Amino acid sequence: MRRLAQRVKDAFKEVIRKAGSIAKWTRGKKQAVRSKIAVQEKVTQPRFYREPKREVQKIDKPQQLPTGYGKDKIVLRVRDPYWIYAYWEITESTWEKLRRETPSLDEKTKIILRVYDTTDTIFDGSNAHSFFDIVVNSFANNWHIETKTPARSWCVDLGLLLPDNRFLTIVRSNIVSTPIAGPSCINDQEWMVTEDMFARLYGVGVGASPVKRGKPIFLPDSKQVIPD
Amino acid sequence: MNKGYLCLILHSHLPYVRHPEHEKFLEERWLYEAITETYIPLIRVFEGLLRDNVDFRMTLSLSPTLLSMFSDSLLQERYLKHINNLIELASKETERTRWQPEFNQLAHMYLEIFKRAKETFLRYQKNLINAFKYFQDIGNLEIITSAATHGYFPLMEATKPSVRAQLKVACQHYKESFGRDPKGIWLPECGYQPGDDQLLKDEGINYFFVDAHGLLHGQPRPKYGAFAPVYCKSGVACFGRDLESSKQVWSSIEGYPGDYFYRDFYRDIGFDLDLEYIKDYIHLDGARIATGIKYYRITAATNDKQVYIPSRATDKAAEHAGNFIFNRQKQIEYLYDFLQKKPIIVSPYDAELFGHWWFEGPQWLDFLIRKLYFDQDIIKMVTPSEYLRENPRHQKVSPSFSSWGWKGYSEVWLQGTNDWIYRHLDEASERMTELVKFHPQASGLLKRALNQALRELLLSQSSDWAFIMATGTHVDYAVLRTKQHLLRFNRLFEEIKGNSIDEHWLSEIEYRDNIFANIDYRVHQ
Numbered sequence: 183m184r185r186l187a188q189r190v191k192d193a194f195k196e197v198i199r200k201a202g203s204i205a206k207w208t209r210g211k212k213q214a215v216r217s218k219i220a221v222q223e224k225v226t227q228p229r230f231y232r233e234p235k236r237e238v239q240k241i242d243k244p245q246q247l248p249t250g251y252g253k254d255k256i257v258l259r260v261r262d263p264y265w266i267y268a269y270w271e272i273t274e275s276t277w278e279k280l281r282r283e284t285p286s287l288d289e290k291t292k293i294i295l296r297v298y299d300t301t302d303t304i305f306d307g308s309n310a311h312s313f314f315d316i317v318v319n320s321f322a323n324n325w326h327i328e329t330k331t332p333a334r335s336w337c338v339d340l341g342l343l344l345p346d347n348r349f350l351t352i353v354r355s356n357i358v359s360t361p362i363a364g365p366s367c368i369n370d371q372e373w374m375v376t377e378d379m380f381a382r383l384y385g386v387g388v389g390a391s392p393v394k395r396g397k398p399i400f401l402p403d404s405k406q407v408i409p410d
Numbered sequence: 411m412n413k414g415y416l417c418l419i420l421h422s423h424l425p426y427v428r429h430p431e432h433e434k435f436l437e438e439r440w441l442y443e444a445i446t447e448t449y450i451p452l453i454r455v456f457e458g459l460l461r462d463n464v465d466f467r468m469t470l471s472l473s474p475t476l477l478s479m480f481s482d483s484l485l486q487e488r489y490l491k492h493i494n495n496l497i498e499l500a501s502k503e504t505e506r507t508r509w510q511p512e513f514n515q516l517a518h519m520y521l522e523i524f525k526r527a528k529e530t531f532l533r534y535q536k537n538l539i540n541a542f543k544y545f546q547d548i549g550n551l552e553i554i555t556s557a558a559t560h561g562y563f564p565l566m567e568a569t570k571p572s573v574r575a576q577l578k579v580a581c582q583h584y585k586e587s588f589g590r591d592p593k594g595i596w597l598p599e600c601g602y603q604p605g606d607d608q609l610l611k612d613e614g615i616n617y618f619f620v621d622a623h624g625l626l627h628g629q630p631r632p633k634y635g636a637f638a639p640v641y642c643k644s645g646v647a648c649f650g651r652d653l654e655s656s657k658q659v660w661s662s663i664e665g666y667p668g669d670y671f672y673r674d675f676y677r678d679i680g681f682d683l684d685l686e687y688i689k690d691y692i693h694l695d696g697a698r699i700a701t702g703i704k705y706y707r708i709t710a711a712t713n714d715k716q717v718y719i720p721s722r723a724t725d726k727a728a729e730h731a732g733n734f735i736f737n738r739q740k741q742i743e744y745l746y747d748f749l750q751k752k753p754i755i756v757s758p759y760d761a762e763l764f765g766h767w768w769f770e771g772p773q774w775l776d777f778l779i780r781k782l783y784f785d786q787d788i789i790k791m792v793t794p795s796e797y798l799r800e801n802p803r804h805q806k807v808s809p810s811f812s813s814w815g816w817k818g819y820s821e822v823w824l825q826g827t828n829d830w831i832y833r834h835l836d837e838a839s840e841r842m843t844e845l846v847k848f849h850p851q852a853s854g855l856l857k858r859a860l861n862q863a864l865r866e867l868l869l870s871q872s873s874d875w876a877f878i879m880a881t882g883t884h885v886d887y888a889v890l891r892t893k894q895h896l897l898r899f900n901r902l903f904e905e906i907k908g909n910s911i912d913e914h915w916l917s918e919i920e921y922r923d924n925i926f927a928n929i930d931y932r933v934h935q
Contacts, residue, residue, distance in 0.1 A: 247893055248900075251837045259565055259832065260811065262819035269833045324829060356568055361811040361819070366629040373633040373805040382748070383635030384626055386654070 256340045256355040263332030263363035268295060269324035270340050272352060280342070284350065292317050292343040297327055300357055301335045307351070315343070332363035414742035415754040415792040416782070417649070418775075419619070421596045422449070422761035423473035423560055425874035425891075426925050430484055434694045437887055441479050442492040443702060445538065448765040450527045451772040453534075453541045456550065459779060466550050466779045467791040470542065470761070471596035473556040474583045475872070477539055478925045481587070486536040493531065496524045496702060499691045503679070503703060506687075512717045513705055519720060520703050539587050546588060552793035554594035555584045555615075558926070562823050562873035564603040564811060565832065569839035571846075571934050572871060573609055575864065578933040579926055581613045586928065593795050594618060596758070598873050599823070600651065600814035607642035607809075617647040617794050619758060624812030625650035632807050637745055637753035639798070640807035647798055648809050654741060655757040658734060666730040667768035670708045671722045675767055677706040677715055704769075727770040731777035739788045754797055755789075828879040834896050835871060841903045842867050842934045849906075850932070858920065859911045860931035863902040865923050867934070870895035895923070 256270035281287060294317050298310035318325060329336055336358055341351040365384060369375065375383075424444060429435035459466050479485050503517035534540040545551040557563070558579035566573050577595075584592045594617040595610060602620045610618060622636040625648065632640055636650030659665055666672075678700040680692050692699050706715035707723070738755060745753040764771030782791055792800075815822040824832070845860060852860050870892055878888035898919055905911045 245897060247834050247896055251833075257568055257833070257836060259567070259820075259824060261821055261824050262817065265821075267824055267829060267832075269829070271833070324833075326826075326829075358567070362627050362629075365627055366631050368630040370630040370633065370805060370807075373630070375631055375633040379748075380631055380635070383637070386635065386745075 254353050256338060256353045258336065258338055258355045258358045260358045260360055261326070263360050264328060264330060266327050266329055266336055266338075266358060266360065267324070268327060268338050268340075268355060270353060271323065272340070276352065280350075280352070284342070284344070286344050286346060286348075287342065288345060290345040293320055294318065294341060294343045294349075295325060295327065296339040296341060296349060296351075297329065298337045298339070299331075299334050300337045301333075301359075303335075305337050305357060307339075307354075310337070317343075329360060332360050335359045411787060412752070412790045413746040413788050414752045414790070415797055416738055416742075416789045417469060417754055417756045417792050417794060417797065418467075419469040419471065419596070419756070419758035420452070420761035420764065421471045421473075421556070421758055422476055423471070423556060423598075424476050424479065424762075425872045426475040426478065426559065426869060426923075428479060428482060428485055428924070430922060436693055436697075436699070437884070438485070438488065439492075439699070441485065442489050443700075444762055444766055445489055445531070446493065446496070446524065446527045446702060447769075448762050448772075449538055450530045451765045452761070452775075453530060453538065453545075454526070455772050455776045455779075456541075456545050458776065460545075460548070460550070462780075464780055464783045466783065467552070467793050467796065468550065468779075469552045469554060469594070469793050471554045471556050471594075472539075472542060473560055473596075473598075474558045474580045475560060475925065477583065477587050480538045482924070489531065490528070490536070493524055493528045495691060497521065497528065499688075499701060500524050500703065512719075516705050516718060516720070517703075543588050552593065552795055553584075553588060554596055554794075555580045555592040556596045557598050558583065559868045559872045560598040560874060561868070561871035562598050562601050562813075562820070562876070563606055564601045564813065564820050565823055566839075566871070567603055569836055570609070571843045572839040572867070573606065574612075575842075575934040576868065576871070577609055577613050577615075579864075579868065579929060581615070582928065582930075582933075583926060599877075600624075600758075600812070601820070601873075602648075602809055602812055604808060604811055607646045607648070608644040611644040611646050615646065617649060617798065619649045619651060619756065620809050621651045621812045621814045621818060622653050623818055624648075624809045625807070627810035627812070628807040629810070630805075630807060633805055634749055634751065634753070637749060637755070638751070638801075638804060639754070639794075640805050640809070643806070643808060647794070647804065648807075649754070649756045649794060651758055651814065652755045655734070655738060655755055656759070658737065659757075659759055659763070666734075666774065667763070667771070668708065669726050669730070670710055671719070671726045672708055673704055673718050673723060673769040674706045674708045674715055675704070675769070677704055679703045679705070723770050724773060727773040728777045731774050731781055734774075734778060735781055735786065735789065739786065742789055752801075754792070822880050823873060823876040825880055827882075827885075828876040831876060831879075831892055834892075838867050838870065838896055838899050838903075839934075841899075842931075845903065845906060846932055846935050852931075855911055855913060855916070856906065857931070859902055859906050859916055861929050862916060862920055862923070863899055863906065864929055864931045864934055865925055866895045866899040866902065866919070869923055869925065870899065898923070 250271045250273065252273055254272050254276050256268055259267045261267055294315045296313050296315050298305065298313045300310050303309050316325065316327065338355040339351040340353050341349055343349055365380065424440055427437040427440055429438060500517060500521035504514060504521055507513035507517045542551065542553055546553045557576040559576065561572065561576045563573055581592055591614055593615070595615050597618050600619060600621050602618070602624050617639065625632050625636045625640065628640065636652060639647045639649045642648055657664060680688060680701040681698050685696065689696060691701050705718055707718040709715045741755065742753060764775060779791070782789055812818055813820060842863060845863060849856065849860060875888040875892045878884050
């Protein structure tokens with residue numbers, strides 16, 4: 183016990199010594215020293231308590247997953263026919279560069295996700311069928327996006343909407359395709375199936391489906407409508 | 411006259427829960443309970459059928475993580491301890507309940523079950539792979555594989571090298587376990603991402619399954635709905651799950667397992683008896699957990715449970731098996747007239763439903779198979795391979811993205827509770843690809859580190875972790891496992907890049923995360 187107390191004392195001294203070498207005391211640095219001491223205390227603490235129930239991490243250095251990996255990127259995932267998910271990371275240096283190089287950037291500038299419908303195109307940034315914007319804040323690093331229309335391809339730019347309405351792309355995502363939300367309109371020549379027969383098969387098949395949507399209404403021209 | 415086929419599939423999977431660092435570890439019990447309550451009862455059903463010359467057909471998927479635990483000597487020894495402990499407890503129970511005949515009968519039933527489990531376990535040299543392999547080799551079972559650690563493919567779309575690694579490691583492990591290549595695969599969570607069929611083809615896999623809407627929303631429209639397989643572009647066959655038969659077994663409301671005469675899952679002596687009496691049979695720190703000895707029947711939607719009567723439950727299981735067959739016959743006759751073709755009804759279930767959740771499930775299966783075999787000829791039991799041999803011609807259709815999870819897509823594994831994992835999983839996957847590129851021919855310590863990096867990556871990709879986070883029980887454990895494997899991976903990555911591999915630490919994590927002894931890191935590309 184005494185040895186332990188001595189070690190804590192020594193550790194404390196060590197922290198103070200290191201802190202002392204910092205010429206100028208600032209509030210932030212004091213905080214840093216305090217937290218260092220707190221860490222020291224935490225390291226020695228468990229000895230005073232009974233063993234934690236589950237110390238699985240013992241052999242691993244105690245650490246958390248990194249908050250970022252130092253890459254500018256945005257990645258899309260498909261959740262279902264109506265929703266996609268985006269996560270992103272913009273490094274601090276990229277933000278700084280943007281601040282430096284964009285004179286018109288001010289507090290009115292918005293960080294937005296621009297969601298492009300790129301279905302059946304080779305997307306070049308300007309040939310999307312349509313797009314919509316979602317305003318996000320600088321603390322967000324992921325977003326669940328409701329795309330509403332199934333069976334489309336989507337690409338998302340994370341960028342800045344400047345006060346003069348110009349859009350500045352920071353990063354562009356991969357392209358994903360959402361699935362169809364009902365049966366296909368395409369019928370096979372060789373394996374033709376009549377509307378009536380397929381409607382019955384679909385009813386038999388989807389009657390107990392986990393897909394919580396209404397049964398499709400079959401229209402004469404083969405275009406189906408899925409009621410909400 | 412035979413008018414259609416029934417393809418029963420049991421998907422058996424548990425995440426890799428092996429914790430040598432602790433003498434007793436709560437989550438390891440998932441495996442022990444499933445061995446006693448599901449896998450061994452299933453094996454005993456198969457043995458009984460064989461003894462009585464019932465030529466049955468069933469498809470069983472055994473996930474590589476589960477197979478790895480079956481063959482792990484540490485877990486084998488621990489299971490023996492576990493079952494011995496249960497035998498001891500059940501013996502005590504036969505004493506304690508001596509003057510309560512209705513409970514005493516049940517205590518003897520459990521004692522018998524546990525003794526039989528031990529006997530079966532030892533008879534297969536403590537390795538249940540031996541049992542399943544036997545039934546495959548004599549032609550009754552078709553064992554298929556699943557992804558190496560049950561990674562959910564639709565959410566790995568951006569990291570295909572990991573999908574390839576999940577498949578290659580799984581196939582390699584299957585071959586080591588069963589001495590042949592797998593013919594089919596159960597895609598984890600029935601999750602199909604269009605295009606993945608080609609990756610299956612690359613591994614020599616002939617067929618997989620999707621949920622009904624995966625086929626029904628396929629393009630072009632499938633002529634026979636979900637009642638015949640289709641060929642994907644790659645030529646791999648895709649079967650669709652039948653929802654009607656699924657619901658009859660699965661549904662907690664309309665399904666068989668909810669019958670009031672069946673045994674109640676939740677009432678367990680681990681919670682009911684005095685702590686002093688039960689303390690040696692529950693968790694080390696005195697936390698109350700289920701022991702497996704349960705004396706009550708479901709009774710009704712009430713907490714006032716009545717005592718379980720095995721003979722009544724057995725009658726129910728027989729009745730339900732009869733009902734299932736009756737419904738399948740009606741379904742098949744209707745479809746046969748309607749389609750002018752023999753339909754195939756594909757009925758997949760989680761194996762752990764049988765015996766673990768639904769205590770009478772193995773009995774039901776036993777009655778079902780016997781009745782199908784002896785009492786009727788409308789339905790023929792079939793394995794997918796057998797069916798494809800008999801019926802080689804099928805429509806070409808591209809199935810749609812789908813899963814058998816809640817709402818039919820990926821929401822279970824991608825929602826507020828678990829979406830944070832994907833940035834880390836993606837990064838780790840990209841890093842692994844980078845390592846493989848930089849070290850095409852590693853040897854010695856470097857090779858060990860690279861192989862271990864792939865083990866950690868695969869373990870972090872188990873769909874179980876995201877699933878558990880979404881369901882809200884055991885969340886801490888799922889978060890811990892995700893982080894732990896990713897942190898170990900990241901450290902290996904740094905050490906490999908910095909040419910500073912800590913051999914002592916590497917040995918330690920090789921010992922702890924010892925899955926897939928013969929893994930080759932180069933499959934990740």
